[in-house]
Amino acid sequence: MRRRLAHVVTQVAGAAERRAQAPHASGDATDRLGALVAVLRADHPAEPHGAADDDPDRVAALAEIFGLDELDVRLLMIAAAPDVDANLGAALDLLGGALPAGSGHVSLGTALELCGLGSASAEARARLHPAAPLRRHHLLLVHGDGPWLARTLQVPDRVVGRLVGDDTPDPLVATLTVHADGVDLPEAQSVARAVELGVRLVYVRAPLGAPGAAVAAGAFGALGIQPLVVDLRRRPAQTSGAVAVAAAAREAGMVRAGLVVLGLDDAIVAAPDQPADLSVVTALEDAAVPVVGVGHRGWDRGWSRDLPLCVEAARVPHAVRGQVWRRELPGADLAAAEWRDVVGLRLEPRDVAATVRYASMLGAVRDEAVGPGLVREAARRLGGGAGGRLPGRSGASLSDLVLPDTARQQVAQLISWAQHRDEVLAQGPVHGQGGKGSGLAALFSGGPGTGKTLAAHVVSDALGLDLYPVDLSSVVDKYVGETEKNLERVFHEAESLNVVLFFDEADSLFGSRSEVRDSRDRYANLEVSYLLQRMEQFDGIVLLATNLRANLDAAFSRRLHFVIHFPDPDVPTRRRLWQQHLTHLAPLDAADPVDYDLLAESVELAGGDIRNIVMAAAYDAAAAGGRIGMRTLAAAARREYAKLGRRMPPGGFAEIPAPGTAG
Structure with missing residues (x-):
């Protein structure tokens, strides 16, 4: 100089x-x-x-x-x-x-x-x-x-x-830069071979959950080239994709790095109704260094003069994912039972590293060693849209589920299948070939309050997994194609976090396809068809709950491994429900004993309604400074019937006076 x-x-x-x-x-x-x-x-x-x-x-x-x-x-x-x-x-x-x-x-x-x-x-x-x-x-x-x-x-x-001699990176590039460790996968070897042969632009299609960044970084690492990984989704709103790519390409050239561009397809096509921004592709083609672009869409032939080498990234195999976890948690005994569901988290390698860093920060703040609980909490918080919605463990067990014997045995069998799933899958592709997933799907049908949601919590807790309830308001969108995109994000998060996916009121999404009379029918049928396909490819555990089983599309039955009916409780089941709910409360009023047989015979309601009656009686007793007795329960039952708009059974509780009156 x-x-x-x-x-x-x-x-x-x-x-x-x-x-x-x-x-x-x-x-x-x-x-x-x-x-x-x-x-x-x-x-x-x-x-x-x-x-x-x-x-x-x-x-x-x-x-x-x-x-x-x-x-x-x-x-x-x-x-x-x-x-x-x-x-x-x-x-x-x-x-x-x-x-x-x-x-x-x-x-x-x-x-x-x-x-x-x-x-x-x-x-x-x-x-x-x-x-x-x-x-x-x-x-x-x-x-x-x-x-x-x-x-x-x-x-x-x-x-x-x-x-x-100043190597401080460009501020824009510093904003875009993310960390990505490479993994040794066949796709990475293919990309490395292409770069070695002089291919200047490679496109890795990485569906949600596939390790696109790790494949690209692994390819450059195999060639001894330091990768510069930028994510175009991090660029400021006023910065175009072409400007961001040009700055990153110049930076990569100055530091003699290979360039990895994440979120490339979203930068080219910002929305389905907008034209492609081909200036982004031009900036890629003008780069002086090898470029590996990563996106979840397939490459559109119209985007470029010449078709780049296109590589499909598969999901990380279990063995490779275990290596990544061992690299990030070198002191943990990952073979121990308490770490089993953590290692099962289907995260990309760079997400594993981010999860461990966040768990380490939580541990430092709380003065705790980094263990399975902290790591799973970190995974939930970093899990995109799912992170804030996961309710955590409920502590419910199979003993808390009061059902007729047949339904209860089916729920226990579902849990057993899920516990032995990896053992069965290791024997071969028992779920079938042709892109079929290795997941389990179950339908819970029955009237309101019959225990479907509680059963979902029981299943997730028995498996040591979190329950991921789907918020339908955040999924269904009036714009064409957006519902499918939101659902894909939901399925990806469930697979990545290794949680139990739970669709309540499933008939609103999984409804029967109808004859096409207008464009709305056609798009509604497309959504159902997408769900059928995605359910078949799903690698996790999904539970559907509905009050209206007849409204579900018949094609879903073949995708379901269990269909469990939750009937309205009979007399013996209602008696067990009353006993179970009342055992959680303080000692009952000995002067006003509870007649469980009368309650079971007279109150012909579902378990959720019985829970509401017991809860109302508990508040009434606390307000009166007393304990729960038969009178308190009878008064609460009469209010529950009125709330539901139902007529009391003939003679039901008519002879039982209200609390505080003479008997």
């Missing part, structure tokens, strides 16, 4: 001498320029030929990566001079005709003169054409829209910083 600045000073001195000898030269400007040249010669003395530079590789490396020849380098150094030495900037201003200092940038005409290029030559214009290396790679900016020779040249601050 020092020797190159000395060369610029020599060029400036030669131009100053020519100006001094020119007719009509201004004495004041000539004197100023001569004085500046004298100072510059003292500051930047010419060195003997072959002398070592202080940092000889930075300019040469820049030229090598971006394909610059010696003339390009001279133009670059002249344009960068005002940002390196104020006296050089002042001298260049005077050569350009500004008195005293002007814009601080070099005029295009002055730069051409110092490089010995004629202002009218074709070569001069070619060097500064937008498609030429200096401008295509955003190493040199041309400002102004006036006469060509009066326009000014500027080297971006990040490029000047690199030339003088």
Whole structure:
């Protein structure tokens, strides 16, 4: 850099001498320029030929990566001079005709003169054409829209910083940069081979849950190339995808890294009803380094002149995911039972690292060692839309589920299947070939309050997993295609977090397809068809609950491994419900004993309604300063019947007076 600045000073001195000898030269400007040249010669003395530079590789490396020849380098150094030495900037201003200092940038005409290029030559214009290396790679900016020779040249601050030895990244690129560790997968080996053969653009299609970033980073790692991973979804709202890609490509070139671009398809197509932003693809194709783009869509042939090499990323195998967890938690005994469901979290490698970092922070704040509980909490918090909705463990067990024996045995069988799923899958593709998932699906049908939601909690708690209830208001969208997109996000989160996915009121989503009479019917049928396909590909555990089983599309039955009916409770079941709910309360009123047989015979309601009666009686007793007795329960039952708009059974509780009255 020092020797190159000395060369610029020599060029400036030669131009100053020519100006001094020119007719009509201004004495004041000539004197100023001569004085500046004298100072510059003292500051930047010419060195003997072959002398070592202080940092000889930075300019040469820049030229090598971006394909610059010696003339390009001279133009670059002249344009960068005002940002390196104020006296050089002042001298260049005077050569350009500004008195005293002007814009601080070099005029295009002055730069051409110092490089010995004629202002009218074709070569001069070619060097500064937008498609030429200096401008295509955003190493040199041309400002102004006036006469060509009066326009000014500027080297971006990040490029000047690199030339003088400052490796602080561009602020925009720093915002976009994310961490991604590579994994040794067949897809990564394919990408590495392509880059090694000179392929400049590779596109990795990574469906939600597939390790696209890890595949790309692993490919560069296999070649000994440091990857620069940027996520275009992190760019500021006012920054276009093309600007972000260009800045990242320039940064990758300056630090000799391979470029990985995440969220590429969303930057090209921001919304289904908007045209593709092909300037993003152009910026990729102009990059001086190999680029691996990652997105969840397939590559559209119309996006580029030539089709890039397209690679499909599969989900991380269980063994590889275990290696990632061991790398991030080197001191944990991941073979222990308490870590089993943590290792089963189907997270991308970079999400595993983020989860462990967050769990470490939680542990430091709470003064706790990083254990399975903290890691699962961190995974829930980092799990996108699911993180804030997971209710955690309820503590419910199979003994809390009061059902007829047949239904209860089916729930126990569902739990048993889920517990032995990995053991069965290890024997072979028992779920079938052709893209079928390895998940389990069950339908809970029955009237309101019969225990369907409680059964979902019992299943999830028995498996040591969290229950992920789907918020239908955040899924269903009036815009075409958005519901499917929201559902895909839900399924992905459930698979990634290894939770039990729970659709309550499932008939609102999984309704029967109808004859197409208008566009709304067609799009509603598309949503159901998508759900059928996605259910078949699902790798987790999904529970559906409905009060109206007849309204479900018949095609769902084949996708269901269990259909469990929750009937309205019979007399023996209602008696057990009363006993179970009342055992959780304080001692009952001995002076007003509870008649369980009468309650079971008379109150023909579901378990949820019985729970409401017991809860109301508990509040009434607390307000009266007493205990729950038969009178309190009878009064609460009469209010519950009125609330439901149902008639009391004949003679039901008519002989039982209200609390506080004479018996």
